[in-house]
Structures are given as C-alpha cells and as structure tokens.
Amino acid sequence: EVQLVESGGGLVQPGESLRLSCATSGFIFDNYAMTWVRQAPGKGLKWVSTFSGNGGDTHYAESVKGRFTISRDNSKNTLYLQMDSLRAEDTAIYYCAKGMTTLNHHFPSWGQGTLVTVSS
Amino acid sequence: EIVLTQSPATLSLFPGDTATLSCSASQTVNIYLAWYQQRPGQAPRLLIYDASNRATGIPARFSGSGSGTDFTLTISSLEPEDFALYYCQQRYDWPLTFGGGTKVEIK
Numbered sequence: 001e002v003q004l005v006e007s008g009g010g011l012v013q014p015g016e017s018l019r020l021s022c023a024t025s026g027f028i029f030d031n032y033a034m035t036w037v038r039q040a041p042g043k044g045l046k047w048v049s050t051f052s053g054n055g056g057d058t059h060y061a062e063s064v065k066g067r068f069t070i071s072r073d074n075s076k077n078t079l080y081l082q083m084d085s086l087r088a089e090d091t092a093i094y095y096c097a098k099g100m101t102t103l104n105h106h107f108p109s110w111g112q113g114t115l116v117t118v119s120s
Numbered sequence: 121e122i123v124l125t126q127s128p129a130t131l132s133l134f135p136g137d138t139a140t141l142s143c144s145a146s147q148t149v150n151i152y153l154a155w156y157q158q159r160p161g162q163a164p165r166l167l168i169y170d171a172s173n174r175a176t177g178i179p180a181r182f183s184g185s186g187s188g189t190d191f192t193l194t195i196s197s198l199e200p201e202d203f204a205l206y207y208c209q210q211r212y213d214w215p216l217t218f219g220g221g222t223k224v225e226i227k
Binding site for chain 1: 152156158163164166207215217220
C-alpha cells in the first residue's frame, strides 16, 4: 500500500524558513515523480513544485521560484521542500503527491497534508 | 501558463441525478487532463486521468471525456458521498495547473 506522510509544518514569522518532509513507502520511490501541492484556507489547489523520477529535473511555480527548493533522498524514500523567505501568502496546507510514473504528472496518491502558517 | 476554467462554480442536485462538470483550457492540453474529488478535511482523490481513464477503485458512475481544450466529468446517479468539490488538472505543460473547482451540493 502506498503511503505518504508529510511533516514539518507549523507557525513561522514572515521571512523565516521551514523544511517540509514527505516520508513514503509501498512503492519504488526512485521511479516516480514527486510533487508538492498547496491549498490556502478555503481556496483551491495550487501546484508548487515537482521533482521528476529517475534523477530527472525540477520545476517550480513562479510564485515560489528562488525561495523554495525541492529535493529527494532516494535512500530514505523521502521528499523535501525547503521554504525560505516565507510570506503570509504561503500559508496553506501542503500536500505531497506521487506521480503516476516518472514523467506522468497526474497524482493517484496524496499525503494527509501539513499546515504551514506564516504570520507575525 | 495554461488556465483551466471550471463551470459551473456550484451545481445543486438531488441524489440520483446526473452531474455534468466542465473544464475548459486556455490552450490545448491534448488528453492530459485529470479530475479529482475533494471532500471536506480530506486530501484530493484522483478520479480520472488522461481525460477518460478511471483511476484504480473509482466506481463506474464516474466518467470523463474530451480532448484539446474542452473536457467533461459526468457523475451518473449521484450517491450521498459524491457531494464534494471537484478539480481538473493538466499535465500537458509547465507549470502544472488546476482549475478553480466545482462544488456539487445537495439540492
């Protein structure tokens, strides 16, 4: 059974940093693209970043480019999102999602999400 | 950026009705469109991928159609658990984008 478990969310002040983790199990982690999607309170889904599988490339939403860094540790089956220079508008539930394949960026599996609140 | 526009914003129906949800793309996405369901307090669930393929475990009352710029999600004979939010998502080009959502509510 595929499992994705996010952690690392919390309350931070504007300008601070936070690192999210997504621990996975039940599939061959290296082979799949992994993605972060966020959802601000009461709002819709927004794609944040993707790390393609098999040593592939990374992609970022314009709104987080230069501030967020996606990475993965294939030895630990874990996905990360380093978030720097956080802003109030980054407040959201952050979900990690597994792609259908290395390059297929539809998402059959999601974690439960971790809440990030940026507020002074 | 490919903009996905979902309509209507809200659909008010009775259990047993058929729901027809639309997703229109600002430029072609070929068939690379997915539909998700999200219930309150839950993560999204993939229903349909690549326009018309049901994801694992999804009941046959959910069907998807379309290609290019216009797509439809049809839910036949609505069950109580189908009243939820629905989002479309394209994977044709970066950045990946989601539609704004359609809420299917009980009339």
